Amino acid sequence: MSTSAEASPGRMPRQIPYIIGNEACERFSFYGMRNILVPFLISSVLLAYLPDQAAREGAAKDLFHSFVIGVYFFPLLGGWLSDRYFGKYNTVLWFSLIYCAGHACLAMFESHATGFYTGLFLIALGSGGIKPLVVTFCGDQFDQTNKSKAKVVFDAFYWIINFGSFFASLLMPLVLRNWGPAWAFGIPGILMFIATLIFWAGRKKYVNVPPSRGTDPDSFLNIVRSALLGKGVGIGTLVAAVGVIGAVVMLALWALKFAGVAAWPEAWGFVITACLALGAVIAGVGFGASLQLERARGLHPDAAIEGVRSVLRILIVFALVTPFWSLFDQKASTWVIQGRAMFVPGDAWWWPSFLIQPPTALMGTEEYTKQISAAAAQMQSLNPLMVMLLIPFNNLVLYPALRRMGFNVTALRRMGWGIAISALSWIVAGLLQLQMDDGEKVSLAWQTLPYLLLTFGEVLVSATALEFAYSQAPMTMKGVIMAFWYLTSTFGGLWVLLTNASVRDPAVIGWIQGQGWTENAFLMFFFAGFAFVAALAFALYARTYPMQDNYRTAA
Numbered sequence: 001m002s003t004s005a006e007a008s009p010g011r012m013p014r015q016i017p018y019i020i021g022n023e024a025c026e027r028f029s030f031y032g033m034r035n036i037l038v039p040f041l042i043s044s045v046l047l048a049y050l051p052d053q054a055a056r057e058g059a060a061k062d063l064f065h066s067f068v069i070g071v072y073f074f075p076l077l078g079g080w081l082s083d084r085y086f087g088k089y090n091t092v093l094w095f096s097l098i099y100c101a102g103h104a105c106l107a108m109f110e111s112h113a114t115g116f117y118t119g120l121f122l123i124a125l126g127s128g129g130i131k132p133l134v135v136t137f138c139g140d141q142f143d144q145t146n147k148s149k150a151k152v153v154f155d156a157f158y159w160i161i162n163f164g165s166f167f168a169s170l171l172m173p174l175v176l177r178n179w180g181p182a183w184a185f186g187i188p189g190i191l192m193f194i195a196t197l198i199f200w201a202g203r204k205k206y207v208n209v210p211p212s213r214g215t216d217p218d219s220f221l222n223i224v225r226s227a228l229l230g231k232g233v234g235i236g237t238l239v240a241a242v243g244v245i246g247a248v249v250m251l252a253l254w255a256l257k258f259a260g261v262a263a264w265p266e267a268w269g270f271v272i273t274a275c276l277a278l279g280a281v282i283a284g285v286g287f288g289a290s291l292q293l294e295r296a297r298g299l300h301p302d303a304a305i306e307g308v309r310s311v312l313r314i315l316i317v318f319a320l321v322t323p324f325w326s327l328f329d330q331k332a333s334t335w336v337i338q339g340r341a342m343f344v345p346g347d348a349w350w351w352p353s354f355l356i357q358p359p360t361a362l363m364g365t366e367e368y369t370k371q372i373s374a375a376a377a378q379m380q381s382l383n384p385l386m387v388m389l390l391i392p393f394n395n396l397v398l399y400p401a402l403r404r405m406g407f408n409v410t411a412l413r414r415m416g417w418g419i420a421i422s423a424l425s426w427i428v429a430g431l432l433q434l435q436m437d438d439g440e441k442v443s444l445a446w447q448t449l450p451y452l453l454l455t456f457g458e459v460l461v462s463a464t465a466l467e468f469a470y471s472q473a474p475m476t477m478k479g480v481i482m483a484f485w486y487l488t489s490t491f492g493g494l495w496v497l498l499t500n501a502s503v504r505d506p507a508v509i510g511w512i513q514g515q516g517w518t519e520n521a522f523l524m525f526f527f528a529g530f531a532f533v534a535a536l537a538f539a540l541y542a543r544t545y546p547m548q549d550n551y552r553t554a555a
Contacts, residue, residue, distance in 0.1 A: 011146060011149075012146070012149050012152075012153070013141040013142065013146070013149075013207070014205065015141055015202050015205035015206050015207070016138065016141060016153055017202075018198055018199060018201060018202025018205065018206075019134065019137065019138045019141075019157075019199070019202070020153075020156065020157065020160050021195075021198045022134070022195045022196075022198045022199040023134060023157060023160055023161060023164070023195075024160045024161075024163055024164045024195075025164065025191045025192065025194045025195035025198060026096075026099075026127075026130075026134075026164070026191075026192060026195040027160070027161045027162075027163075027164035027165050027168070028164035028165070028167060028168045028188065028191045029099075029103065029168075029188035029189065029191040029192035029195065030123075030127055030168075030188070030192075031164065031165040031168040031169055031384075032168035032169075032171075032172040032184075032187065032188035032191065033103065033106060033123070033172070033184075033185055033188045034067075034332060035168065035169045035172060035173070035332055035377055035380045036172050036173055036176045036184055036377055037060075037063075037064055037067070037332070038060045038061065038064050038332060038333050038336050038337070038377075039173070039176070039336060039340075039373040039374070039376070039377050040110075040176060040181055040184070041056075041059070041060035041063055041064070042056050042057055042060045042337075042373070043369065043370070043373065044110070044111070044181070045111050046111070046113050046116060047059050047060065057337050058500070058504070060333070061333045061334065061337070061496075061500065062497065062500065063120075064332065064333045065329065065333065065493040065496045065497055066271045066493070066497070067120050067123075067124055068329050068489060068490075068493045069271055069275060069489075069490045069493040069494065069497075070120075070121065070124030070125075070128065071123075071124045071127050071128045071131070071489070072128060072131070072486045072487055072488070072489035072490040072493070073124075073128060073275075073278075073487065073490045074124060074125050074127075074128025074129050074131075075128050075129070075131045075132040075482070075483035075486040075487065076483045076484075076487060077125075077128070077129060078091055078095060078128060078129035078130060078131065078132055078133055078483065079132045079133065079482060079483030080483070081129075082132075082133050082211060083211055083212055084211060084212060084213060085211055085213060086211060087208055087209070087210060087211045088133045088136065088137040088140065088208070088209070089137065089203065089206060089208055091129065091130070091133055092130045092133050092134060092137065092199060093196070093199065093200060095125070095126045095129030095130045096126060096130060096192070096195065096196040096199065097126075097196065098122055098125055098126035098129070099122070099123060099125075099126025099127055099129075099130070099192055099196075100126070100189060100192050100193050100196060101122050101126075102118075102119045102120070102121070102122030102123035102124075102125070102126055103119070103123065103185065103186070103188055103189025103192055104119070104189055105118050105119025105122060106119040106120070106123070106181075106185035106186075106189070107181075107182050107183075107185040107186035107189055108182070110180075110181035110182060110185065119185075128486070131482075131483075131486050132482035132483040132485070132486055133482070135154075135157065135470065135482060136470060136482050137206070138153060138154075138157060139154075139470045140207050140208075140209050141206070141207050150467070150470075151467055154463070154467045154470075155391055155395065155463065158387070158391065158459075158462070158463040159387070159388055159391050161384075162383075162384030162385075162387040162388050163384070163388060164191075164384075165381075165383070165384035166381050166384035166385050166388065167381075168188065169377070169378065169380040169381035169383070169384060170355065170378055170381040172184055172187070172188070172377075173373070173374040173375075173377040173378045174355075174374060174378075175187060176374065176377075177370045177371065177373075177374040209475075217300070218300045218301060218304035220307075220308055220311060222300070223293075223296050223300050223304055223305060223308045224285065224289045224308065226295065226296040226299045226300060227289045227292050227293045227294075227295050227296040227308075228240050228285070228288055228289055228292070230295055230296060230299055231295045234291070234292045234295065235288075235291055235292070236287075236288035236289060236290070236291035236292035236295075237288060237292070238288070239284055239287055239288035239291060240284050240285045240287075240288030240289065241284070241288075242284055243280045243281050243282075243283055243284010243285055243287075243288070244280075244281055244284060244285070246277075246280040246284065247276075247277035247278070247280040247281045247284075248277075250264075250273055250276055250277045250280065251273060251274070251277050254268070254269075254270065254273040265501070267501035267502075267504060267505075268498075268501060271497065272494065272497050272498060272501065275490060275491065275493075275494040276494070278490075279491060279494075282315070286312055286315055289308070289312065290309070290312045293305060293308065293309055293312075296308075304474075307474035310472060310473075310474065310548055311473065311474070311481060313545060313546070314469070314472050314473065314481060314484075315484060316541060317412070317415075317468075317538075317541070317542075317545065318484055318485055318487070318488050319488075319491075320419075320534055320537055320538040320541060321415065321419065321461060321465070321488050321534075321538070322488045322489075322491040322492045322495065322534075323419065323492065323495065323527075323530050323531045323533075323534035324418065324419045324422055324457070324461050324488075324492065324531060324534070325488055325489040325491070325492025325493070326492040326493070326495040326496050326499075326527060326530065326531075327422050327423065327425070327426055327454070327492075327527050327528075327531055328422065328454065328457075328458060328462075328492070329489065329492060329493060329496070330496060330527070331380060331383065331451070331454060332380060334520070334523070334524075335379070335380075335429065335447065335450070335451075336373075336376045336377055336379075336380070337376075337520075338376075338429065338432070338433060338436075338447070338520065339372075339375070339376030339377075339379055339444055339447055340372055340373055340376045341436060342376070342436070342441075342442050342443060342444040342446075342447070343358075343441050343442070343443060343444065344356065344357075344358035344359065344371075344372065344375050344443075344444050345358070345443045345444065345445055346358025348445075351445065355378070356374075356375045356378045356379075357371060357374075357375065358371070358375070359371035359372050359375075375444060376444065379444065379447050379448075379451065382447075382448060382451040382452075382455070383451055383454070383455050383458070386451065386452055386455040386456075387455055387458065387459055387463075390455060390456060390459045391459055391463060394459060394460075410542075410547075411464050411465075411467065411468045411547075412468075412538075412542035412545060412547075413542065414460040414461075414464045415460060415461050415464050415465060415468070415538065415542075416535055416538045416539045416542055417457075417460055417535075418456075418457040418458065418459070418460025418461035418462075418464070419457065419461060419531055419534055419535040419538055420457075420531070420532060420535035421453055421456050421457040421460065422453070422454050422457030422458070422461070422531055423457075423527075423528045423529075423530075423531035423532045423535060424453050424457075424528070425449075425450040425451075425452075425453035425454035425457065426450070426454075426524050426525070426527050426528035426531070427524075427525070427528045428449050428450040428453060429447075429450040429524050430521055430524035430525045430528065432446055432447070432450070433518070433520050433521040433524055434521050437517075437518045437520075437521055465485060469481055469482055469485045470482070471548065472547070472548045495530070499523065499526065499527070500523075503519055503522070503523065
């Protein structure tokens with residue numbers, strides 16, 4: 001599809017409301033099902049075969065993070081199809097229809113494992129497929145004449161994501177509790193269908209940057225291929241080969257279990273193995289290409305080579321952000337499970353009992369569990385609510401105040417501080433867990449503090465990264481670089497699965513208990529330390545990162 005509209009010079013593009021409206025409904029649909037997934041799985045017949053509550057909670061966490069890994073892996077597919085073949089508009093529209101089908105499966109098959117897990121796969125495919133494209137499609141509506149409006153729209157974009165997420169997080173646990181899973185998963189499906197209609201309605205107004213269709217001889221992959229293979233074997237070629245061979249070996253060792261050979265850790269299933277293999281390929285090929293990128297000079301224009309160098313630098317930034325996502329995504333699993341063991345302070349005058357209702361002693365065990373599960377899941381609504389408050393606070397109050405004090409609030413500095421503050425939120429959550437492990441009754445309201453710290457970190461990292469990733473990527477690689485940005489969440493989920501698998505080893509559990517800790521408390525402090533180390537590494541790398549400006553040139 002060719003360009004059908006152009007942004008008015010210096011003004012806000014009039015097609016933006018269609019994209020924002022689509023995103024609001026799509027985010028409601030996604031978070032509506034995502035934020036009830038763990039409590040639903042713990043109490044569902046799908047995990048009834050497991051012997052006790054702890055086993056069901058562990059399995060629910062693993063299923064949730066495997067789903068999240070899929071959601072943030074499929075952006076690679078969506079970005080590739082968009083950039084190479086179909087363009088952003090067509091790819092978003094088609095994947096949205098797959099997304100709708102996934103919601104329908106969840107609503108119809110809540111007690112049928114094959115149907116339900118098929119629905120999760122389709123949602124991961126559909127949601128992941130469109131994820132890198134909607135943001136970049138929004139950025140395509142701007143050029144050099146009105147790029148100053150882009151930051152406002154990116155912030156509004158992130159704000160509207162959280163507007164949809166807030167109401168989904170608040171209402172869907174109530175629907176699950178009162179009306180059951182068919183409605184709780186069906187209503188988000190209806191919202192996704194509305195999102196698709198809104199996006200389709202703006203089809204005649206969009207600026208559509210045509211796909212490369214594989215005809216660009218100076219694409220990212222072609223230049224990397226020239227650097228690695230164009231002038232014989234070099235040290236970079238060997239590094240890339242080690243990464244690829246390592247990936248193949250990992251997958252082969254995992255596959256040997258079907259032949260009865262235990263050559264790979266049993267707890268490292270296909271999801272973990274595939275993610276490790278993908279990481280080995282990306283790290284090996286990326287580092288290898290960076291070592292001998294100059295070999296591509298003369299075979300490709302200098303500007304294209306520098307564009308690839310820029311992308312490789314961005315990938316290092318992205319890698320250092322992955323620990324943040326290992327913390328952030330656990331608010332829908334680990335923190336919900338922690339909240340289920342707290343008590344709801346329903347008698348307090350300030351507690352919103354009309355929304356987050358406390359269970360009572362008169363309830364039966366099943367009803368009591370549903371009530372406390374709903375309350376713990378509803379606490380997630382604090383995250384988007386605080387985002388909607390913090391984004392204008394940061395832009396209107398905090399950042400101007402810091403600039404007046406002489407601090408240059410760059411995108412990379414915001415992201416580095418965001419990782420550190422998110423780590424602090426897990427210190428607080430760990431302290432709450434220690435109190436609970438000592439037998440104290442801890443109010444669910446105390447989770448407000450770690451939610452506030454985590455949300456502040458999220459705004460500094462994720463909202464900033466939307467603008468950073470778009471501005472740093474060369475024009476022909478924006479869809480792919482956004483796919484790599486979302487892949488950071490896949491590796492964040494990988495760290496969670498690897499850590500959970502490791503602590504289930506009897507020797508590790510014995511060591512943790514020998515220190516006088518429970519598994520939950522240990523994991524909370526472990527992830528906090530992991531993120532603090534990542535924040536320090538991020539700060540060191542950011543000192544040498546050269547910022548780029550890759551907005552579209554005005555027509």
